[in-house]
Amino acid sequence: MQRTLAVIRALGLMLVVFSVAYLMPIVASLIYDDGSTVDFALAMVSTFAVGCLMWLMTRSRKGELSIRHGYLLVVGMWTAMPAVATLPLLLVIDGLSFTDAYFETMSGLTTTGATVLTGLDGLPPAINIWRHELNWLGGMGIIVLAVAILPLLGIGGRQLFKAETPGPMKDTALTPRIAETARNLWIVYLAITLACIGSLKLAGMNWLDAVCHAFSAMGLGGFSTHDASIGYFNSPLIEFVMIVFMLVAVVNFSTHFLAWRSKSLNVYLRDAEAVASLALILSSCLGIALFLWWQNIYADFWVALRHASFNLVSIATSSGYASVDYAKWPIFAPLWMMFLTAIAASSGSTGGGIKMMRTLVLVKQAGREFLKLLHPAAVNPMKIGGQVVANNIVFAVLGFIFLYFMTIVTLTFVLLISGMDFISAFTAVLASINNCGPGLGTVGPASNYSGLTDFQTWVCTFAMLTGRLEIFTVLILFTPHFWRR
Amino acid sequence: MKILILGAGQVGSTVAESLVGEANDITVVDTDSEKLHQLQDRLDLRTLTGNAAHPSVLEQAGIADTDMLLAVTQSDEVNLVACKLAASLYNTPTRIARIRSADYLNREEVFSADNFCVDFSICPEQILTDYIVKLIEFPEALQVLEFAEGKASLVAVRAFTGGPLVGKPLSFLRTHMPQVETRVAAIFRKDRPIIPEGSTVIEDGDEIFFIAATDNIRRVLKEMRRMDKPAKRVMIVGGGNIGLRLAKALERDYQVKLIEFNKKACQRLAEQLTSTLVLNGDGTDEALMLQEHVGEVDVFCALTNDDENNIMSALLAKQGGARKVIALINRSAYVGLVQGGKIDIALSPAHVTIGSLLAYVRQGDVAAVHSLRRGAAEALELVAHGDRQSSRVVGRRIDEIDLPRGATIGAIVRGGEVIMGHRDTTIEAEDHVIVFVIDKKMVTKVEKLFQVNLGFF
Numbered sequence: 027m028q029r030t031l032a033v034i035r036a037l038g039l040m041l042v043v044f045s046v047a048y049l050m051p052i053v054a055s056l057i058y059d060d061g062s063t064v065d066f067a068l069a070m071v072s073t074f075a076v077g078c079l080m081w082l083m084t085r086s087r088k089g090e091l092s093i094r095h096g097y098l099l100v101v102g103m104w105t106a107m108p109a110v111a112t113l114p115l116l117l118v119i120d121g122l123s124f125t126d127a128y129f130e131t132m133s134g135l136t137t138t139g140a141t142v143l144t145g146l147d148g149l150p151p152a153i154n155i156w157r158h159e160l161n162w163l164g165g166m167g168i169i170v171l172a173v174a175i176l177p178l179l180g181i182g183g184r185q186l187f188k189a190e191t192p193g194p195m196k197d198t199a200l201t202p203r204i205a206e207t208a209r210n211l212w213i214v215y216l217a218i219t220l221a222c223i224g225s226l227k228l229a230g231m232n233w234l235d236a237v238c239h240a241f242s243a244m245g246l247g248g249f250s251t252h253d254a255s256i257g258y259f260n261s262p263l264i265e266f267v268m269i270v271f272m273l274v275a276v277v278n279f280s281t282h283f284l285a286w287r288s289k290s291l292n293v294y295l296r297d298a299e300a301v302a303s304l305a306l307i308l309s310s311c312l313g314i315a316l317f318l319w320w321q322n323i324y325a326d327f328w329v330a331l332r333h334a335s336f337n338l339v340s341i342a343t344s345s346g347y348a349s350v351d352y353a354k355w356p357i358f359a360p361l362w363m364m365f366l367t368a369i370a371a372s373s374g375s376t377g378g379g380i381k382m383m384r385t386l387v388l389v390k391q392a393g394r395e396f397l398k399l400l401h402p403a404a405v406n407p408m409k410i411g412g413q414v415v416a417n418n419i420v421f422a423v424l425g426f427i428f429l430y431f432m433t434i435v436t437l438t439f440v441l442l443i444s445g446m447d448f449i450s451a452f453t454a455v456l457a458s459i460n461n462c463g464p465g466l467g468t469v470g471p472a473s474n475y476s477g478l479t480d481f482q483t484w485v486c487t488f489a490m491l492t493g494r495l496e497i498f499t500v501l502i503l504f505t506p507h508f509w510r511r
Numbered sequence: 512m513k514i515l516i517l518g519a520g521q522v523g524s525t526v527a528e529s530l531v532g533e534a535n536d537i538t539v540v541d542t543d544s545e546k547l548h549q550l551q552d553r554l555d556l557r558t559l560t561g562n563a564a565h566p567s568v569l570e571q572a573g574i575a576d577t578d579m580l581l582a583v584t585q586s587d588e589v590n591l592v593a594c595k596l597a598a599s600l601y602n603t604p605t606r607i608a609r610i611r612s613a614d615y616l617n618r619e620e621v622f623s624a625d626n627f628c629v630d631f632s633i634c635p636e637q638i639l640t641d642y643i644v645k646l647i648e649f650p651e652a653l654q655v656l657e658f659a660e661g662k663a664s665l666v667a668v669r670a671f672t673g674g675p676l677v678g679k680p681l682s683f684l685r686t687h688m689p690q691v692e693t694r695v696a697a698i699f700r701k702d703r704p705i706i707p708e709g710s711t712v713i714e715d716g717d718e719i720f721f722i723a724a725t726d727n728i729r730r731v732l733k734e735m736r737r738m739d740k741p742a743k744r745v746m747i748v749g750g751g752n753i754g755l756r757l758a759k760a761l762e763r764d765y766q767v768k769l770i771e772f773n774k775k776a777c778q779r780l781a782e783q784l785t786s787t788l789v790l791n792g793d794g795t796d797e798a799l800m801l802q803e804h805v806g807e808v809d810v811f812c813a814l815t816n817d818d819e820n821n822i823m824s825a826l827l828a829k830q831g832g833a834r835k836v837i838a839l840i841n842r843s844a845y846v847g848l849v850q851g852g853k854i855d856i857a858l859s860p861a862h863v864t865i866g867s868l869l870a871y872v873r874q875g876d877v878a879a880v881h882s883l884r885r886g887a888a889e890a891l892e893l894v895a896h897g898d899r900q901s902s903r904v905v906g907r908r909i910d911e912i913d914l915p916r917g918a919t920i921g922a923i924v925r926g927g928e929v930i931m932g933h934r935d936t937t938i939e940a941e942d943h944v945i946v947f948v949i950d951k952k953m954v955t956k957v958e959k960l961f962q963v964n965l966g967f968f
Contacts, residue, residue: 403770403790403799405777414782 029092031084033099038080040103041110045074050159051114055152058234062118062152069113076110094508097499104491108132111160118153119143125480132487134160136494137376139248139346139463142476142483146253151234154251158241164494165245165376166215166279214283219244222271229263243271246376248346248463255471256336257349265336265349276303276343278374298411299372303382307342307370311335314359321356334359337471342366344378346463348471360466364453367462378461378493380430386410387423429497434459437489444482454478458486459493512536514872515577515603517563517593518584519546521841522609522635525861526581526868529886531556533955535872538572541584564592566600574601579872583609583633591615591627598628607631607871611752631871635864640756642863643837646856647761647810650742650835651732653718653856656881657725658892659924659943664725665696665881665890666732670717673737682709684734692931693723693731696921696947699884704949706917720883720890722921722945724929739834742809746770746833748794748824749815750780753839753860757812758787768803770794772815794824797831806832813838818845825854846885862886873958878943889951890921895942897963904944904961910934915956917949 048070055063111134112127119127126142133140134157141157143149222240227233235251242249252258256265274282277300285293294300315327315334324330333350340347341363352360369385371377390408397406408415434455441451446468453465454475464471469478475486492500502508512535516523519541527537527550537556540563541547547558561568563584574580580597582590590608597603608622610632615621622629645655654667670677676684681695698705699718705711713719713735723731732738745761747754750771758769758780767787771777774791781789792799794813805811811833813821818840825838830853837856840846850857866880866889873880879892899906903913909920909932920932924943930936938944946957 397788401788401790401803403792403802405771405774405781405789405791407778407781409782409785 029095030098033095033102034080035084036099037102037106038077038082038084041073041077041106042081043077044107044110045070045077047159047163048073048114048156051152051156054155054234055150058151060150060152062114062150065117066114066152066156068117069110072113073110097502097508100495101491101500101503104135104495108135108160111135111156114156115153118150123480125483126476129475129483129487130157131160132490133463134158134247134249135164136461136490137161137164137245137247137344137378138458138461138490138494139242140457140469140486140490141249141474142478144253144474144476146251147258149251154234154238157249158238158247158251161245161247161249162219162241163245165247165275166212210283211279214279214286215244218271218274218282222267225267225271226264229267230261231259231264239268240271243268243345244275244376246272246275246343246345246371246378246461248340248344250347255349256340256347260349262332265332268347269336269339272339272343272345273304273307276307276371276375276377278372279376280374281372296411297372298386299382302386303370303372306382307339307366310342310362310366311338314338314362317359318355323355338363338366341462341464342370344371344460344462346457348464351470351472353466353470353472364456364462364466367460368456378459380427383410384423384426387415387420388427390415391420391424426497429501430459433489433492433497433501437485440485441482444479444485446482454482454486455489458489461490461493512578512872513573513576514538514579514581515540515569515572515574517541517580517582517590518609519543519550519558520583520585521861522583522864523581524550525865526583527556528554529865529869530872533872538577540568540572562589564589564596566596569593569596569601574603577601577603579603579605579607581607581868583607587612587615591621591629594629595627598624605630605871607633607868609633609635611636633864633867635860636752636756638864638867639753639858639860640760643753643757643812643858644760646837647742647745647765649728649732650739650810651736652728654883655728656883656890658879658890658922658945659929661725662927663722663922663924663929663945664728665720665722665921665945665947666728667718667720667883668732668735670713670715670719671736672715674733674735676734677713677715677736679713680709681707681711681713688730688734691723691727691730692929693721693727694921694931696720696722696890696919697888697949704888704917706919706949720947722931722947740809742835744768744808745810745812746803746805746808746828748811748813748821749839750776750789751814751816754812754814755780755783757814758784762787768808770799770803795820795827797827800824800827800831808833809835811836815839818842822849822854829853829855843885850885859885873954876961877958887951889948889954891946891948891954891957892924893944893946893958893961895938895940895944895961898940901963902940902961904938905940905942906937908935908937912938913960914946915953918953918957919947921945921947 048066052063052066055066108128108131111131115122115127115130129142219240222244223236226236226240238251256268281293281297281300311334315331318324318334319327319330336349337352344367368379371379371381373381373383394406397404408420437455438452450467450469454469457463457465469475514530514535514537516527516537516539519539523539527539531537531554539550539556540559540561542562544560547560551558559572574597580603582593584590587610594606594608597606606629608629610616611634621627622632649655652666652668656665695707697720698707719735721731743765745765746768747758748770750769754769758767761767762784768790769780769787770790770792771780772793777789777791794815805828811828813825815821821838821840825836829836835855837858838854839858843859846857846859862882862885866882869880870877876894876896877891878894881890883890895905897905922932922945923930948954948957
């Protein structure tokens with residue numbers, strides 16, 4: 027109990043810090059004078075108040091956090107934060123249910139980018155800024171942000187970081203202290219975001235669109251200020267800039283940091299994960315473009331390449347923008363894109379899915395099994411990028427993959443029971459768990475998640491949370507062992 | 512010469528053994544008094560028990576008036592410290608250290624006079640590895656030894672019926688292959704040396720030593736025997752220091768399988784190697800060999816620490832159909848027993864590596880020494896200095912030089928060019944002269960011949 031109270035205390039502190047995030051939409055609402063200033067101020071004050079209250083009531087509980095409570099804290103944050111973030115949406119948009127608002131903020135903070143809102147173009151600019159800011163904050167992980175700003179949490183910081191990004195992350199502690207590492211990563215993230223805002227402005231967006239799209243691109247979220255997403259701009263230059271920054275965000279930010287510190291691009295070549303994921307994405311772009319051209323969807327190859335590249339990069343990196351209705355392409359293309367979204371992102375990037383590192387582990391493990399059959403005496407440790415991967419990590423990855431597939435299968439069945447058609451149900455679960463955004467069918471790029479029943483919306487919300495926190499973190503709370511002393 | 516050897520391990524004791532025979536005063540230092548006792552029982556030298564990196568021990572061993580320090584202990588660090596102490600405290604003129612770690616070898620400045628003061632560093636494992644790599648590159652050869660930084664080579668090969676030269680006199684080589692310069696330096700028939708002359712007829716089974724420019728080796732080999740296909744599959748037994756180095760050196764160009772008994776060692780090997788297939792098992796396990804298709808193997812190398820194991824697994828491999836089998840054998844008595852039987856090449860690490868050390872110990876300017884036929888014969892690369900007055904070789908035709916019978920000048924390397932040694936070739940100053948000596952006893956005479964004699968007049 028003592029420690030659970032300590033978790034609540036930490037959550038309270040988090041909310042106090044989170045209330046600062048409302049400053050940005052407040053400033054935006056003042057600039058654009060869209061009349062939502064009061065609502066945002068109200069939301070800010072109440073978030074601050076709730077946080078303070080939680081902290082005051084438990085302020086004497088200063089237990090050190092164990093790993094177990096680290097999980098509880100992470101899941102607590104990722105459920106509490108979207109909950110308070112719904113306040114401005116509920117206050118500003120008339121007739122929005124809590125279910126839909128929670129879906130929207132969860133989608134933002136998990137960088138999924140799926141939306142239930144229609145008429146995005148007509149929303150107050152402050153609301154759009156808020157949605158995109160959630161994407162951005164979620165991108166690097168509010169935890170990393172908090173650890174960087176709030177060394178108060180530094181006590182169990184490493185455990186939190188572990189809960190945040192499990193899996194065979196290259197154990198390259200960039201700097202000896204976790205708070206220092208987080209701060210460095212955050213600076214890299216901020217710097218690239220600023221570069222993205224500048225590039226998008228130069229490419230022809232207005233300031234609001236540039237800021238919003240840079241936020242959602244860096245978080246690989248995929249929110250847009252327009253119903254037609256990037257298709258609204260119909261500009262090859264903007265699409266190109268977006269592609270570049272999505273590909274930047276799909277690489278491990280530690281690699282960016284190392285490259286920046288050593289002032290050398292060789293760092294990228296040495297990151298086996300980055301090489302594999304970029305190679306896979308770029309070759310798929312070319313392949314899908316050729317396929318579309320061959321199928322005569324687009325008569326001109328360059329047009330095919332433009333649309334294939336933008337939409338494929340967007341889906342594969344788990345962003346979820348669209349420039350055309352790719353659901354109308356032959357089913358092979360969009361399904362291949364959905365497949366890539368599950369595997370292509372690097373660990374330590376803002377993308378979702380099982381991550382390229384795990385994919386590599388699986389592929390190599392398959393190779394090892396073949397070799398073992400041919401040469402029973404062979405000793406063949408798994409190596410990725412010249413680094414040996416211990417067997418227990420391989421087991422952990424296999425366990426993860428099993429849970430990942432079982433979660434997809436189970437949730438798909440749940441949606442089927444609720445009455446959805448197969449393609450919509452399957453791709454909705456896939457897009458949610460991989461934090462991608464649009465699926466196919468009724469949740470395709472041309473429509474959105476507003477047509478779902480409340481129950482279906484909650485299922486997708488759960489899938490987003492589970493996927494973002496890498497499944498184990500959430501599901502562990504449902505095991506009896508977790509609660510046993 | 513007064514020589515101080517640190518370390519009585521395999522390298523130390525072989526060096527001691529071969530230097531004792533050449534009239535040197537030798538002291539050996541080691542921490543293991545047992546090993547020193549054994550050495551002293553066999554050889555006429557002084558021993559001292561103690562840590563070779565301690566000044567007091569070095570002093571006791573008489574480092575103050577030592578001419579040369581050979582630091583060949585197992586530990587790189589001890590060797591480095593000993594060289595440093597010898598240089599800064601006792602002004603020992605020549606300091607040679609055995610260094611294994613590539614970490615040190617890759618940084619030349621570690622050995623400089625400002626740092627560890629090592630004049631020459633040797634790495635026996637690397638020398639042995641290079642030697643085996645050559646044998647795999649030329650699977651028909653018994654020995655391939657390089658001179659003048661690899662420009663010229665001395666190759667030993669067994670003649671077999673099928674080679675165009677077999678059954679013909681040596682002079683036929685000239686007419687048959689006028690464009691290739693080569694010279695047969697010696698022939699061993701049934702282990703007895705024959706001094707080659709133009710009329711000597713080559714017989715099936717002769718062991719022939721010839722010298723040629725390194726690029727021409729394959730063409731000359733073709734004259735002596737039918738050529739096999741170049742080697743592609745290599746199997747190594749024993750993942751020790753040599754096995755690992757060899758696998759690393761070969762894995763890019765060959766398909767390499769490495770068998771190691773120790774499971775933990777296997778794990779470590781597999782982590783360090785990229786394309787080599789590491790197998791956990793016994794090198795004498797016939798089932799494992801069959802399972803790994805030993806019959807398809809072009810070169811099989813048994814390189815464990817255990818002589819008997821190496822011999823047995825090499826025999827098994829040969830029986831299983833491996834094309835060429837090489838066994839590493841430490842005990843010199845075994846080498847003679849085994850070589851030339853079913854096992855194609857019996858490698859004695861001591862004989863392979865001793866040459867590189869001997870080159871520094873010898874008098875006169877010796878650039879390279881290679882031990883041949885288990886140490887019985889020797890090939891030297893000597894540098895001629897001086898002029899017609901001060902030297903007994905410079906400015907003279909080869910037939911004018913007073914070489915002992917059994918020593919032949921095989922080739923001369925002059926400014927990067929390889930010139931075959933003919934009767935009428937004149938030796939110039941700074942020539943690298945490759946001399947083949949049938950009997951090791953004549954080495955001192957040859958060396959004296961090449962010394963610059965200031966008091967000649």
